[in-house]
Amino acid sequence: MFATAIAGSLPKPSWLAETHRLWPRWRAEGDELAQAKLDATLLWIKAQEDAGLTVIGDGEMSRQHFVHGFLEQVDGIDFLNKVEMGIRADRYKAMVPQVVGPLRLRGRVHEAEARFLRAHTTRRTKFTLPGPMTIVDTVADRHYGDRRAMAWAFAELLNQEALALQADGIDVIQFDEPAFNVYMADAAAWGVQALERAAQGLTCTTAVHICYGYGIQANIDWKKTLGDQWRQYEQVFPVLARSRIDQVSLECLHSQVPPELMALLAGKDVMVGVIDVASDTVESSDEVAGTIARALQFVPRERLIACTNCGMAPMSRAVAEAKLRALVEGAALAATRLG
Numbered sequence: 146m147f148a149t150a151i152a153g154s155l156p157k158p159s160w161l162a163e164t165h166r167l168w169p170r171w172r173a174e175g176d177e178l179a180q181a182k183l184d185a186t187l188l189w190i191k192a193q194e195d196a197g198l199t200v201i202g203d204g205e206m207s208r209q210h211f212v213h214g215f216l217e218q219v220d221g222i223d224f225l226n227k228v229e230m231g232i233r234a235d236r237y238k239a240m241v242p243q244v245v246g247p248l249r250l251r252g253r254v255h256e257a258e259a260r261f262l263r264a265h266t267t268r269r270t271k272f273t274l275p276g277p278m279t280i281v282d283t284v285a286d287r288h289y290g291d292r293r294a295m296a297w298a299f300a301e302l303l304n305q306e307a308l309a310l311q312a313d314g315i316d317v318i319q320f321d322e323p324a325f326n327v328y329m330a331d332a333a334a335w336g337v338q339a340l341e342r343a344a345q346g347l348t349c350t351t352a353v354h355i356c357y358g359y360g361i362q363a364n365i366d367w368k369k370t371l372g373d374q375w376r377q378y379e380q381v382f383p384v385l386a387r388s389r390i391d392q393v394s395l396e397c398l399h400s401q402v403p404p405e406l407m408a409l410l411a412g413k414d415v416m417v418g419v420i421d422v423a424s425d426t427v428e429s430s431d432e433v434a435g436t437i438a439r440a441l442q443f444v445p446r447e448r449l450i451a452c453t454n455c456g457m458a459p460m461s462r463a464v465a466e467a468k469l470r471a472l473v474e475g476a477a478l479a480a481t482r483l484g
């Protein structure tokens with residue numbers, strides 16, 4: 146049987162936040178919001194367990210956005226005065242907070258939801274944090290003047306929180322680095338190094354998720370410009386293969402990523418994206434098993450983890466639930482076919 150996991154985010158229930166949005170507004174505030182976040186977390190822990198996933202996440206119910214959720218607890222960031230900035234090499238515009246001084250963590254960032262997750266499942270748990278390079282690409286810098294130096298500063302803060310998450314009992318700590326697929330040369334030159342700084346001292350399993358973005362229109366349009374062979378992974382995977390990171394999560398189904406690039410990750414566990422998050426069509430077991438079979442040409446079976454291509458935050462709840470079931474049923478079929 147293959148291990149199964151989600152990349153990270155799941156759709157927020159309509160009573161918690163606006164639906165179908167990447168930066169949704171919360172529906173409550175104060176203590177009421179804190180409780181609603183945990184209620185939604187419990188709902189998705191149960192849904193993942195019912196679907197049969199072997200690794201359970203918090204679905205990122207407690208953060209508005211996968212990067213900005215972390216930044217809200219960082220001193221040196223002006224969150225009140227957001228500015229519009231082109232992100233991911235100007236692929237789309239976002240309202241981002243500004244870095245205005247030296248960065249320092251105010252305290253724990255994800256303690257409540259991490260401990261809640263650990264307390265409510267006996268299965269393996271995974272918790273996600275944004276990677277340093279992707280954070281740098283999702284804030285406006287008015288202080289450091291150098292992306293690499295700022296990434297290093299963020300990596301030190303991420304490391305503090307990651308070590309605390311490990312102490313909370315989390316089994317897998319994953320850093321999300323979609324920026325690695327945009328700034329490939331920088332990723333190879335210093336992005337992976339900053340990632341390793343963020344993971345320094347961790348003895349739990351460490352992972353990095355590198356995708357082509359959420360299933361939003363700007364990303365779908367961008368993918369159409371990438372040609373019939375997406376070779377972005379080719380520059381970063383060899384560097385990751387030499388790193389101390391244990392697992393790599395990549396996009397596979399309905400992508401133009403040549404599957405042989407997975408062979409560049411020899412020695413690593415590979416979370417293969419067998420669920421498309423840019424389509425509401427639910428994958429058949431046959432389709433999921435077929436994607437796993439293609440990946441097995443380049444990934445040893447004991448190293449393959451069936452996963453989603455990316456987070457499912459902007460999707461509908463019903464579709465996401467159906468896709469969780471499709472993921473597990475397809476992985477089971479693939480195992481059966483292998484005998």
Ligand code: ZN
Pocket residue numbers: 152323354355356357358359454455456
């Ligand atoms: Zn992703």
